[in-house]
Amino acid sequence: MDDLAVQRGERILFSKLSARVVAGEAVALTGANGAGKTTLLRVVAGLTAPLAGTVRFEGVRGDLPNDDARREACHLVGHQDGLKGARAAGAELEFQVLWTGGDRASAEHAAARMGLTRLLNLPVRVLSAGQRRRLALARLIASPRALWLLDEPLSPLDAESRRLFGQIMGEHLARGGLILAAVHDPLPIPARQIRVGA
Amino acid sequence: MDDLAVQRGERILFSKLSARVVAGEAVALTGANGAGKTTLLRVVAGLTAPLAGTVRFEGVRGDLPNDDARREACHLVGHQDGLKGARAAGAELEFQVLWTGGDRASAEHAAARMGLTRLLNLPVRVLSAGQRRRLALARLIASPRALWLLDEPLSPLDAESRRLFGQIMGEHLARGGLILAAVHDPLPIPARQIRVGA
Amino acid sequence: MFAALANPLRFMAFSRWAAPILGLAALLLTGAGLTLGLSAPPDYQQGDTVWIMFVHVPAAWAAMLAYGCLGGASFISLVFRHALADQAAKAAAPLGAAFTGLALVTGSLWGRPMWGAWWVWGDARLVSVLVLFLLFLAYLALRASIDDEAKAARAGEILALIGLINLPIIHFSVEWWNTLHQGESILRPGGPALAPVYLLPLLLTGAGYSFAFGALWLARTRAEVWRRRATALALQAALR
Amino acid sequence: MVLLRRELALAWARGGGPLLALGFFAAAVVMLPLSLGPEPARLARVAAGAAWVLLALASLLSLDRMFEPDFEDGALDLLSLGPLPLEAVAAVKCLAQWLVTGAPLALAAPIGAIALGAKPAAAPIIAAAAALGGLAFAFLGGAGAALALASRRGGLLIAVIVLPLLTPPVIFGGAAIDNFQNGLPWLTPFSLLAAYALAAAALTPFAMAGACRNAAS
Amino acid sequence: MVLLRRELALAWARGGGPLLALGFFAAAVVMLPLSLGPEPARLARVAAGAAWVLLALASLLSLDRMFEPDFEDGALDLLSLGPLPLEAVAAVKCLAQWLVTGAPLALAAPIGAIALGAKPAAAPIIAAAAALGGLAFAFLGGAGAALALASRRGGLLIAVIVLPLLTPPVIFGGAAIDNFQNGLPWLTPFSLLAAYALAAAALTPFAMAGACRNAAS
Ligand code: HEM
């Protein structure tokens, strides 16, 4: 599946930004604080309406309407991870995975891959920042979707987890996946860089 | 003011950790995810009770009881910044500064230093991750306290802000301040490193 | 007509003269209706107080008309994304609240001599009008509590549409429940059942109130259009 | 369905489960005679109506947290990217809220009313009215909660939006129960209540989805 | 004081300000007769008591968000590191809650009761009882909210913790108003209410501070 994103004039943040991301490609969005990286990711995910311009998803499933294609194609992991502090980590992961189209076995496998197996019974609230981010990232592996929209995915991770997640991103790209990541530090994989904002 | 921290046996996380931080010194706490860095910071701030061991504050104000000395000495800035999304950034900063012993003028000055002046009328909710962190950090400058407890302070900041905050930390140390920061990336200032956990 | 007026420029040109003309017509009609109404003979049942009818009933009609306009404008704004429709909706709400308040106050002033009580809890007509009033207030409160203009507009549209359910309830309440309130005497199958001495002035004031609402509505919408133009200009200036 | 399971768990935690909703209702039922004084005659007359109002108020208590937490922590974004449209998600949320608080309250309402002195024969109609009313309250309350999202003043703003909308079912339900007890025709208000509740369940999901999208964008 | 100013602003936003609290109360007052049926005599008898119960319920509506947001977003940590002990912080929070919702409701309560048919002469005592009751409700509700923090099931759990505690003031206040209306001695229940409210205001801050520390550690 490949992917064309055209996007212009989102508020006063940035305008006439156009880009095309193709299968197997990773793009690192950089830019100063407040430049609009997070906003751009939300626009691509269809959560925020752009002032002008469109985001088009052109894939093998070209028959689907754009919005359905988007819903089936995107994973968004940001600071707001949607995990409920009071529920068990395992239950939350399972819901997120099932909801985005995976199954129970893949959720377990993803948790193991992310080194979370021991923590699945704990309430999300007691997890450390890095453990929690790993839990949020686990659904990327567990339910396969083509486009990963990541907002500063690596920052709370320790060195070991960063290496691991770099490897996971590499595998995703090798399978023909796409990654759009807002970052301040370079990604551990080769990525085209797009600067957002002035 | 100098500062002695002895701390042992917080759950099963770490034990027999002892350290002494003296005036003008920065300590970088490192360790894997879940090692207990955040917990240690909260123990030092007196928000979490240690299983065993004590944290002692020995300063010029040695006459104060330990808890009062702690309350007057610590600034804690973590992921949870206590900023209310619905209130104006300026109002929130002002409250935090006044509450921790600063005044209105110093709050304004700190906002200017952090490049936030233009944003003070916006609700906190619309700020970007980096802008919001800068707002949280601004109270460190505005209300002078000796010990800064920082939990991954730099991660959402852009390169420019990191440089700026490095400089601010340097000034704090030069004034005899102390910094205890949990980090995964090296701090932009010379710092003694303490590894937490196994 | 709506399609033609959707263009803000054309709307401004139209409303520039339409608002004062409507206002004038409203004054004339209401004046004529009230003169006729006040000179009508006292009702055998209601006595002198019948004159309140010419204030109360048109106010109630105008209140319902205002909510209908709010709902219609909200619908157009939601479906066709016309900024003008949103401005019209926003402009209609306080007017509607005012007319509803007038209907409530005059109704309870009338209720005192007629029913022996200012207010009767449990009368579906009275309460559904109170609900209308609360809905207007809720609409205003909701819009006022959202800073972002576009979001406030969307939220307001949705609330206005949900509230439309109340209009038929108000109108049919006298049929569905045994109420103290007067039954349908004008808009009813079989034609009006009201003596012409009362009917004519009632219809005149009814038209007058409706025109008054129309005039004020156009004027407030114009003001809202101007206000938004001003903020847009200020924003542009700030950006430059 | 997976979403329903999650929403049930969340509604459970939010309201503290049916036990707690019932506890609230029971405590309120206890408080009413306490503040009215013990005269049974006085009580019996208002029993069914009071139980009915308390029910509406009890079902308001946890409504304001139906969408807000999901909005704040980004779960709403996740839900938007799932297989179902937001309309369906909103409907499931309301359904879960109703199952967890409305349904047990519907069972408790006749008991409370009888404890306050209503005629036992009225129990089935009170329960049916409460069940339908609870449905209307959950869906209309959800609409209010979703609309208040963008404004960030929860709690009572929701109450202000929702109460006018709740008034018609309260009238219908109250009238049905009252007429039944007094031997008057009760079917008309009852079917109006049912129509209102079903219309609310059918239409408000669109309002909720629109309001959520609006707040998130 | 800076903390009071902030807490007032937050309580305002939380409850949507006194206007909205009043709106809720007004709407509830409207709903009660609707479901009871219109007979004025029936209403008048229960008016004062019902107004009083509705008041207690209205003051419960936004209580559950008194500590929870501050706990979730880390503001409680900041408050712990300020110049005042947490006990004082908790007291100020409750005071702000009372000023924003309790005090205006105390003014509205007699109006609502009279609208429902209570004797106008009872207005001062209703207002006084409502003010004292509101104080008790705010502090006891705050204690419930703080205790519920660690357990993370807000809403109705708070109601369940709090309602038993609220029952005595409801009884005392109801008795004071009732006795007054019927020409019985009302001073005893009224002073019991006052004593209870003041004791609550004096003691619960310690409970709240303890509960907050416990939840945060
Ligand atoms: C606060 C009290 C009252 C309220 C809120 C109220 C409300 C209304 C409303 C909304 C209508 C328009 C209904 C429609 O066209 O669908 C209306 C009509 C009318 N009202 Fe009232 N009313 C009140 C008191 C009274 C009283 C006390 C009387 C006289 C006994 C009265 C007599 C009428 C009459 C004669 C009409 C015209 C009925 C018709 O032809 O449809 N109202 N009122």
Ligand SMILES: Nc1ncnc2c1ncn2[C@@H]1O[C@H](COP(=O)(O)OP(=O)(O)OP(=O)(O)O)[C@@H](O)[C@H]1O
């Ligand atoms: N409603 C609004 N009114 C005014 N400005 C807004 C509004 N919403 C967002 N903004 C501005 O838009 C920008 C949002 O940027 P965004 O969160 O996309 O930044 P970012 O590139 O992700 O930054 P960071 O690196 O700090 O995460 C901020 O500057 C914010 O102040």
Ligand SMILES: Nc1ncnc2c1ncn2[C@@H]1O[C@H](COP(=O)(O)OP(=O)(O)OP(=O)(O)O)[C@@H](O)[C@H]1O
């Ligand atoms: N109540 C609890 N029960 C069991 N384990 C707990 C509890 N509370 C905390 N923990 C564990 O304690 C650890 C908390 O670590 P902490 O948040 O201090 O980590 P950290 O070093 O800051 O990690 P990170 O780098 O990810 O931020 C986690 O492993 C967490 O699972």
Ligand SMILES: [Mg+2]
């Ligand atoms: Mg960002």
Ligand SMILES: [Mg+2]
């Ligand atoms: Mg940490």
